[in-house]
Amino acid sequence: MTNLPQTTSTLPVSGLKSRVLRHKGMMIGSTIVVFVVLLALLAPLIAPHDPYQQDLLNRLKPPVWDPRGSWEHIFGTDHLGRDYLSRLIYGSRISLLIGIGAALISGVIGTFLGVMAGYFGGRVDMVVTFLITVRLSMPVVLVALAVVAIVGGSLQVVIGVLGLLLWDRFAVVMRSSTLQIRSMDYVTAARAVGCSTTRILMTEVMPNVVNNLIVIATLEIAHAIILEAALSFLGLGVQPPLPSWGLMVSEGKDMMLFEPWLITIPGVALFALVLSVNLLGDGMRDVTAPENRN
Amino acid sequence: MPSADHPILEIIDLTITLPIRADRTYAVENVSLKINRGEIMCVVGESGSGKSVMTSAVLNDIASTLTLQSGQILFDGKDVLKLSQKELNKLRGARISMIYQEPMAALNPSIKIGKQVEEVFSLHRPEISASQRRVETIKLLEQMKLPTPERIYASYPHQVSGGQCQRIVIAMALACKPDILIADEPTTALDVTTQAEILRLIQDLKEVYDNGTIFITHDFGIVADIADRVAVMCKGKIIEQGSKEEILMSPKEPYTKLLVDAMPLLKTTRTPVLDRDDAPVLEVNSLHKIYDTGSKEVHALKDANFLLRKGETLGVVGESGSGKSTLAKTLIRLAEPTSGSIMINHQDFLALSGEDLVKARKNIQMIFQDPFGSLNPSQTVGYMVTRGLLLQGVPAAEAHQRAVELLTQVGLGEQSLHRKPINFSGGQRQRIGIARALSMGPDVLVADESVSALDLSVQKQVLKLMNDLQKSYEMAIIFITHDLRVAAQISDYITVMEKGIMVEFGSAEQVFNNPKHDYTKKLLNAAPGRNWNPPRLDPKEAARIVRELEEF
Numbered sequence: 001m002t003n004l005p006q007t008t009s010t011l012p013v014s015g016l017k018s019r020v021l022r023h024k025g026m027m028i029g030s031t032i033v034v035f036v037v038l039l040a041l042l043a044p045l046i047a048p049h050d051p052y053q054q055d056l057l058n059r060l061k062p063p064v065w066d067p068r069g070s071w072e073h074i075f076g077t078d079h080l081g082r083d084y085l086s087r088l089i090y091g092s093r094i095s096l097l098i099g100i101g102a103a104l105i106s107g108v109i110g111t112f113l114g115v116m117a118g119y120f121g122g123r124v125d126m127v128v129t130f131l132i133t134v135r136l137s138m139p140v141v142l143v144a145l146a147v148v149a150i151v152g153g154s155l156q157v158v159i160g161v162l163g164l165l166l167w168d169r170f171a172v173v174m175r176s177s178t179l180q181i182r183s184m185d186y187v188t189a190a191r192a193v194g195c196s197t198t199r200i201l202m203t204e205v206m207p208n209v210v211n212n213l214i215v216i217a218t219l220e221i222a223h224a225i226i227l228e229a230a231l232s233f234l235g236l237g238v239q240p241p242l243p244s245w246g247l248m249v250s251e252g253k254d255m256m257l258f259e260p261w262l263i264t265i266p267g268v269a270l271f272a273l274v275l276s277v278n279l280l281g282d283g284m285r286d287v288t289a290p291e292n293r294n
Numbered sequence: 295m296p297s298a299d300h301p302i303l304e305i306i307d308l309t310i311t312l313p314i315r316a317d318r319t320y321a322v323e324n325v326s327l328k329i330n331r332g333e334i335m336c337v338v339g340e341s342g343s344g345k346s347v348m349t350s351a352v353l354n355d356i357a358s359t360l361t362l363q364s365g366q367i368l369f370d371g372k373d374v375l376k377l378s379q380k381e382l383n384k385l386r387g388a389r390i391s392m393i394y395q396e397p398m399a400a401l402n403p404s405i406k407i408g409k410q411v412e413e414v415f416s417l418h419r420p421e422i423s424a425s426q427r428r429v430e431t432i433k434l435l436e437q438m439k440l441p442t443p444e445r446i447y448a449s450y451p452h453q454v455s456g457g458q459c460q461r462i463v464i465a466m467a468l469a470c471k472p473d474i475l476i477a478d479e480p481t482t483a484l485d486v487t488t489q490a491e492i493l494r495l496i497q498d499l500k501e502v503y504d505n506g507t508i509f510i511t512h513d514f515g516i517v518a519d520i521a522d523r524v525a526v527m528c529k530g531k532i533i534e535q536g537s538k539e540e541i542l543m544s545p546k547e548p549y550t551k552l553l554v555d556a557m558p559l560l561k562t563t564r565t566p567v568l569d570r571d572d573a574p575v576l577e578v579n580s581l582h583k584i585y586d587t588g589s590k591e592v593h594a595l596k597d598a599n600f601l602l603r604k605g606e607t608l609g610v611v612g613e614s615g616s617g618k619s620t621l622a623k624t625l626i627r628l629a630e631p632t633s634g635s636i637m638i639n640h641q642d643f644l645a646l647s648g649e650d651l652v653k654a655r656k657n658i659q660m661i662f663q664d665p666f667g668s669l670n671p672s673q674t675v676g677y678m679v680t681r682g683l684l685l686q687g688v689p690a691a692e693a694h695q696r697a698v699e700l701l702t703q704v705g706l707g708e709q710s711l712h713r714k715p716i717n718f719s720g721g722q723r724q725r726i727g728i729a730r731a732l733s734m735g736p737d738v739l740v741a742d743e744s745v746s747a748l749d750l751s752v753q754k755q756v757l758k759l760m761n762d763l764q765k766s767y768e769m770a771i772i773f774i775t776h777d778l779r780v781a782a783q784i785s786d787y788i789t790v791m792e793k794g795i796m797v798e799f800g801s802a803e804q805v806f807n808n809p810k811h812d813y814t815k816k817l818l819n820a821a822p823g824r825n826w827n828p829p830r831l832d833p834k835e836a837a838r839i840v841r842e843l844e845e846f
Binding site: 184185188189190191192193194203204208 | 626628651652653655656658659660662663664667668669670671672673677678681682685727734
């Protein structure tokens with residue numbers, strides 16, 4: 001073609017890859033997340049002991065770095081003599097399951113509501129905005145506590161309750177991104193060709209909001225993990241003997257003074273996982289933003 | 295008295311580097327430029343030519359991603375690039391000031407206009423006492439020919455019009471009687487008639503203040519109206535500079551020749567056949583569109599009537615808010631008209647719904663304004679061009695075949711099928727948009743400001759493409775534009791719209807040479823560069839230059 005500027009030689013994909021590799025936070029975050037995911041998947045292979053096996057003779061063994069510790073129980077044992085490392089490894093399954101499960105449920109609810117509100121506007125938007133306001137005026141922890149107290153705590157209940165409570169950010173972000181995309185000419189073009197609304201939503205709107213969706217999802221995963229820990233700590237989350245990190249902190253709190261590792265080890269694990277998921281989310285936002293601008 | 299030998303501002307050998315991954319090494323390369331008092335220096339260039347970067351260096355305010363490599367900018371015997379922040383603050387706004395493209399964005403929306411102008415006085419002219427500032431401000435607003443300075447003094451920016459906003463921005467820029475005024479595309483966001491007024495104002499003020507003006511623009515029409523001297527920029531270099539007459543009438547550099555050649559003439563190119571008796575493909579009868587905003591009804595379109603036959607183009611010309619986009623939207627039923635009828639091939643388009651409407655949509659298609667917003671960044675070009683055909687039930691293989699054919703016709707190859715919009719330039723994207731609209735073989739094509747966002751040289755190519763395609767496909771085109779020159783390049787008939795009403799309708803020739811309505815006359819008079827007759831290149835010569843530049 002004559003006299004037209006050269007097309008960009010680098011494809012967007014390769015640009016994305018190099019941006020990911022240069023983003024320190026994202027590299028750190030994804031390394032830890034991948035590590036925890038592998039732990040969770042391979043738990044039965046990695047864990048040195050059965051996490052439920054009680055051994056009352058070996059209660060409250062300190063971890064290996066303590067002079068009284070041994071390599072038999074690297075992170076020591078808890079008040080029932082269960083191997084702490086194994087419980088920690090199996091606990092990662094609970095944390096990830098709850099994080100991903102809750103984010104999935106709330107993602108579906110929030111995306112549906114947000115996209116509908118953004119695309120159709122008017123009455124639909126009014127109703128959804130009202131729902132978001134109602135949801136935002138409910139204190140998450142209190143409502144979760146109340147619900148769990150009534151129906152009883154279990155893994156499924158916690159996932160369900162958190163999933164039903166954490167969709168607000170999805171809805172808000174999806175609503176505003178859809179609102180923006182609705183007014184783009186390519187949506188108008190699709191309508192002018194005669195595409196159905198469903199088709200427009202699936203091929204024109206969704207692919208262009210999915211970046212934001214992934215970012216919010218990672219942040220909500222971290223949010224859900226923290227909330228689960230809080231609920232379990234209060235005794236209204238995952239029920240014993242399941243090895244949840246929050247529950248481990250809760251069970252250790254009475255012995256905090258003399259056996260501090262009971263709290264610090266799951267605490268550090270929680271901190272590291274939540275931090276890295278957040279880093280990953282932030283990184284994804286930074287890395288995908290330049291594409292959005294084009 | 296400063297003369298040409300003692301310029302007020304001198305840019306010497308300025309070079310600014312772009313970040314590593316950019317498409318070229320230098321944003322500005324070895325640029326030297328002199329500005330004299332009482333002179334308007336127009337810097338012309340296409341988008342991305344480095345003209346804005348160059349002027350940002352004059353204020354020593356280049357973006358953080360760019361690095362200054364070498365050069366001097368001498369103002370008042372001192373190098374601006376070596377001044378401290380404190381010295382710069384004294385200079386900026388006081389001795390060198392700036393007018394921006396988007397007047398609304400240049401004013402703080404939450405502070406009253408009077409206060410914003412006064413702030414300039416309090417910063418740079420301490421000799422004016424606090425009580426005197428109000429008087430000075432009102433005097434200044436008067437000088438900008440603002441109708442009610444007292445009222446405007448007490449208004450917020452959103453309460454005045456875009457043209458008035460730009461006058462206020464100019465007032466702020468001139469408050470301290472600067473030696474240098476930099477205007478970065480100050481009229482691009484304004485309507486033609488407002489633009490003409492602002493240009494006149496800038497020229498008048500130059501006489502009063504005797505300042506040097508750097509005027510950045512992409513529009514040769516504006517250059518013809520106000521420039522004393524002209525510098526042409528291309529890919530970061532000033533490739534030619536000289537007096538207005540030299541550059542506009544006898545450019546020397548091939549690139550400048552090409553740019554001047556790309557400037558459309560203010561002359562009609564087509565003469566419609568008036569006594570055709572074949573059936574019209576599009577018949578619009580008393581079309582109305584009323585937007586109900588709750589408190590009041592807005593008549594966006596009033597009583598539009600026209601008919602078009604095969605292969606004819608109707609140019610719809612008007613300023614912003616004239617209802618021309620509403621006309622486009624109602625025609626393709628993206629907005630339902632309040633009343634009236636649209637007949638396409640004798641079929642009542644407005645009566646259709648459901649499946650019938652989807653089928654009938656293939657008869658009328660649209661090309662959009664923004665080459666970046668009109669293509670879905672997540673889909674491939676192939677998807678966009680074949681989509682319409684597939685929806686009409688055309689088999690996939692045939693649709694693919696047709697897409698390849700169309701993309702070749704609009705000047706893009708088969709290889710573009712699998713690429714996404716990010717890989718294409720603005721002009722190429724507009725070609726994709728045209729291919730998409732043509733894929734269904736429409737009888738009527740609505741083009742809404744389809745070449746407005748493109749550089750002149752690209753605009754010329756796209757207009758030629760549309761002209762050529764119309765010859766082979768014989769579709770009727772509704773060509774909506776704010777630019778009379780562009781309308782003249784493709785229209786058989788022209789209608790001028792004002793406040794939702796078609797105030798003028800006639801053959802292009804008639805509207806241009808013998809306008810009946812006052813508003814049409816006003817528009818024609820406001821067209822920038824109306825007294826300039828750009829020299830034309832022989833098409834063969836032009837093609838040779840294009841080839842030459844490409845090799846280079």
